[in-house]
Amino acid sequence: MGSDSSTTPDARRLLAALANAQARKVFAEISVGGTPGSSLSPAKLERALTLLNQAGLVETVETEGSVRYRIREHAFRDALASLSSAPSPSGVERFLTADGRIDRYPAREADRLKLLDWVATRVLDSGERVAERELNERIARFTGDVPMLRRYLVDSGFVSRTSDGSAYWLALKEDGDGD
Secondary structure, three states: OOOOOOOOOOHHHHHHHHHOHHHHHHHHHHHOOOOOOOOOOHHHHHHHHHHHHHOOOEEEEEEOOEEEEEEOOOHHHHHHHHOOOOOOOOHHHHHEOOOOOEOOOOOOHHHHHHHHHHHHHHHOOOOOEEOHHHHHHHHOOOOOOHHHHHHHHHHOOOEEEOOOOOOEEEOOOOOOOOO
């Protein structure tokens, strides 16, 4: 049984090996410098050592005709490092909760405008006109403070409205006062 100590331990394989009671016992015996598997049959010892070796937890050291085993020093650290972490959110997702609601408004104006543009295109379709009540229901999916977000959308120029506020629509870049 050869050692492959250059392989980065896979966290799943590492945990699977330690979930096996015999492999866990052999691992503990090697950890404290004892003779591994003294209470196991040669076949069970071989299987436990194979599991531990394949998981990257132990390595085989051959010296002067004898074989001994040692714990890979950084097996757990390397396995943790190999776990892929969730990528950090980018773009407007940085300002949203997991369920897509606005968590906070960006301090930078450019980011705030991107967020408002993103919301506007999700609450209104191009060419669509809706009453304030309908717009409020749609905006409520993104925030608890509907009037504030509605005002931000209008003030930023992403949503236009009639002067009496009875109808709202997605603003065109060249929209004037909305009437």
